[in-house]
Amino acid sequence: MKVLVQRSKNSKVTIDGKVNGQIDHGYVLLVGFTNGDNETIIYQMINKILNLRIFEDENEKMNLSILDTKGSILSISQFTLYANAKEGRRPSFTNALNPTDASKLYDIFNEKLRSQIHTETGIFGADMKVEIYNDGPVTIMLDSDELFTK
Numbered sequence: 001m002k003v004l005v006q007r008s009k010n011s012k013v014t015i016d017g018k019v020n021g022q023i024d025h026g027y028v029l030l031v032g033f034t035n036g037d038n039e040t041i042i043y044q045m046i047n048k049i050l051n052l053r054i055f056e057d058e059n060e061k062m063n064l065s066i067l068d069t070k071g072s073i074l075s076i077s078q079f080t081l082y083a084n085a086k087e088g089r090r091p092s093f094t095n096a097l098n099p100t101d102a103s104k105l106y107d108i109f110n111e112k113l114r115s116q117i118h119t120e121t122g123i124f125g126a127d128m129k130v131e132i133y134n135d136g137p138v139t140i141m142l143d144s145d146e147l148f149t150k
Helices: 039-050 099-114
Strands: 002-015 016-024 024-034 062-063 072-077 120-123 128-143
Touching: 002 039, 002 072, 016 072, 016 120, 024 099, 024 128, 039 062, 039 099, 039 128, 099 120
Parallel strands: 024 072, 072 120
Antiparallel strands: 002 016, 002 024, 002 128
C-alpha cells in the first residue's frame, strides 16, 4: 500500500461537474494498493497517517498531528502510485492491485478513517478532477513495504 500525504489548506474532488468531497485544513491522501495488501496493513497505515507530526506548532516546528489540529481528510484512490516506468516510455501498472480487490480495500480504508476523523472521498474508478492547495508544500510518501512487515 502506498499513500501520498499532502498537507492541505483547501482541496476538493469534482466528478461529472459536481463536488464529491471537499476539505479545508487537513490532508489529501492519494491511496494505492498492491498484491498482498490487507486489513492489517490498512490499520497500520491509518495509525501512521493520523499520528504523523507534520503540522507546525507555536514554534513553527512540524510537531503536531492531524488529530492535534482537528483537521479533515480528502481520500482519493490512485492506482498510478504503482506505475513502473523502468522500461520504455509507457508506464506499466501490473503492480497495482486489480480493481475489484483494490475497491474493497479502499472502502475499508475510508470506513476506518471515518471512524476516527472527518473524511471526504472521491469515487473509486471515476474520472476525478482533484484540486489540491498544498500547504508548505508538504508532501510525504508512505510505502507499506518500507514501513511494515507483510
